[in-house]
Each structure stands twice: as structure tokens, then as C-alpha cells.
Amino acid sequence: MIRRRLLFPAAGLLGIVTAPAPATRDGLALVDVTIQPLTGAAPLVHQTILVEDGKITAVGPSASVRPPRGASVIQGRQWVVIPGLADMHAHSLVRDRWKLLGYGITAVRGMWGVPEHEALRDSVARGETPGPWIALASPGLDGHPASWPLTQFVDSLADVVPVVERQMGHGFRWLKIYSRLSLPVYDSIVATAKHLHLEFVGHVPFAVPVEHALALGQRSIEHLSGYNIALDQFTDPPGADSSRMMALVGATVAAGTWNCPTLAITGALARRGPNADRVIANRRRLVAALYRAGARLLVGTDSGIDIVPAGAALGDELAEFVAAGVPATEALAMATRGAAEFLGEADAWGRIAPGMRADLLLLEGDPVRDLGVLRRPAGLVLHGRWVSGDTLAAWRER
Helix, strand or coil: CCCCCCCCCCCCCCCCCCCCCCCCCCCEEEEEEEECCCCCCCCEEEEEEEEECCEEEEEEECCCCCCCCCCEEEECCCCEEEECEEEEEECCHHHHHHHHHHCCEEEEEECCCCHHHHHHHHHHHCCCCCCCEEEEEEEEEECCCCCCCCCEECCCHHHHHHHHHHHHCCCCCEEEECCCCCHHHHHHHHHHHHHCCCEEEECCCCCCCHHHHHHCCCCEEECCCCHHHHHCCCCCCCCCCCHHHHHHHHHHHHHCCEEECCHHHHHHHHCCCCCHHHHHHHHHHHHHHHHHHCCEECCCCCECCCCCCCCHHHHHHHHHHHHHCCCHHHHHHHHHHHHHHHCCCCCCCCCCCCCCECCEEEECCCCCCCHHHHHCCCEEEECCEEEEHHHHHHHHCC
């Protein structure tokens, strides 16, 4: 049988100058590594992970799982292995893709789909070029004036159907809701999306109460938008026991809506104005309350708009989750298998197990104990191919 091989070219469509080592016919073996399962269970030491055709084929003690003849063997030196990370809110994917990869980010949710993102998404999916796996939301559906290029204007009810149908033609996973939509237009977009079996994510518009967005089933809310208006993030309360906050938390759990808080970037923006400490503390309190109640959370950075650094900001975001009271194990699980679950791909990636996609991050220490190790990965298995720590360091500087 001839095995499928996906080789990344050294140059081409997107200007590649550095590529991972090609897959060998007989696969890849990570030998004597420590697996951090991100479940609260103890790390598994002296493990071997076998990879072939971009998937994990075996995981077990190195004494019993042996590399097949001809496999490329990477001696793990007790490196700690976790699944590749996911940034669930990012922009500028073409410009920043090397930095994302350099920090071990192997999947990304692009939150403002543009033609160059579509081209990169499709090229990565075909195995033509290295990059994180990409799921795209549409450009923002919004009212005038424009906040960003390629805004899809929906100023009236008559605009809704043609704008929504235009997004369908691009194969976007979600419609992105933005801030200046009127309540009637928001409701019409939602009704149209449901009729066409589309999900909708994004901001809660200024004119839409967050309770209304939850009741209508918005799939994800970005930046805690809507909550900040309902709770007035610039004043005390809300506190940890605010009845208003807890009512919204309960409504969130009941709706099944996910939140992508982007705490690091909103903290950076808050520090540009007054009341920064209060705003940051209140946003952390809300995230803690959502976590304790069982509401689903996504780890995303909003990188790509030149406020927080692409790639590195994911570590900052994870640290913010921990500062809010989310255990590091849980925060890392949200950035791996939780992201896969949100995308409907929990059986495909986000865990280290046979049959899962071979996107694996190798670290010099246990990130559950020290998130700082995420800033200098020792190596990466990217779609089944080995990338050395030196190559990752070079990518971080691109």
C-alpha cells in the first residue's frame, strides 16, 4: 500500500521560506516523553507516541511501544507533551501565521474572514503549506459607520437576506455579529441564520440586551460584550456575589452559549483609561463565576489588530484565566480539547490518543506548573511532521 504523504513546499503561494521536515514513509516516533493529559490526572512518564499519515497511531510506555523500522525517532529527553494549542479569536492570520506556529498554536478561529484567510485555510487543508488549521467566521455584519475593512453592512431589514447569502458562498463556519446592529436587524439575521442552519457568533450589539442574545442562542459571545453593559464594568458592583451577575451566569449556562473573554487584550485597553484595576477585577470575577457555574469558555487573544502580540498573547490569556481563578489544568484543557469540542471536532484533535490528529506541542517543563514554558517550545509535531525548537524560535521572530 502506498501511504499518502503531504509535503510542504519550500516556496510558493504564500511565500514560504522555512518548512517542517517532510513526513517519512514509516512515520514518526516521540520516544521517552512525558504526557500531560490535562485532566487533573498525574503526568504519564517514559511514554512513546507513534505518528503516521498525520495521525497518532499508538501511545504507551516506551518499554512496550517500539518505533517501527524506518520511523524518524525523536528522543524526548523527558520533554512534556500536550496537544497543540488553539487560539479561538484571532485576526491577520496570513501575516501572523508563523508566530502562531512558533508558539505551538496549531488551530485558530479567524474572527473576520477575508479572501487571504480563505486562501490560507484552503491551502493548509490541502496540505500545500504549513499553517494552523483555520475555521473562519464571516466579516462582521454591522451598521454604519464601518469599524473595520470589508464590514458587511446590514442597516435595514432589506439588507439581511442578501448579506447572509453572500457569506454562505464563502463557506464561513459562522456569521459574525458586530456592535452597531439594531435590535430588529439582529433578530432578522438570527431568524435567517436559523432558517439556513447557520450559527452566529460575535459581539452582542449595543442595542441588544445580553439576555436577548442568550435566549436566541448566540453560539459564542466575544469579549464579554453585552455583559459589560448589563453589569456596568466601570463601577462597583458587580462583585462576586452580585445577584444581577449570577442571574446572567445562570442564563448563560441554560442557553449553552460559550464565552471568549479575551481578558488580556481588554485588560491592555482598560489600562489606557481610568478605573483599569476595577474593570480588570470585575471581568475576572465574571469569568470565575461563569467557570464555577459550568458555563463554557474559550481561550482567544484578539491578536492581529496590533494591541497584543500574536502567538505570545495566548500564554498571557491563559495566565489571565488563572488569575481569574480557573486552574491551569482547566485553562489549558479549554485551549485544546475544549476548542475542539466547540468546533465539533472533539473526536479529531485536542487529545493525545490513537486516531487523533498529530498536532503535538513539546515543552521543557510542565505547563500546569509553569505557564512560562509555553513561551519557548522545545518542538512541535505539526500535522504529523516534526518541527525543531530552533525552527520554532526562528518562526517566532518572523
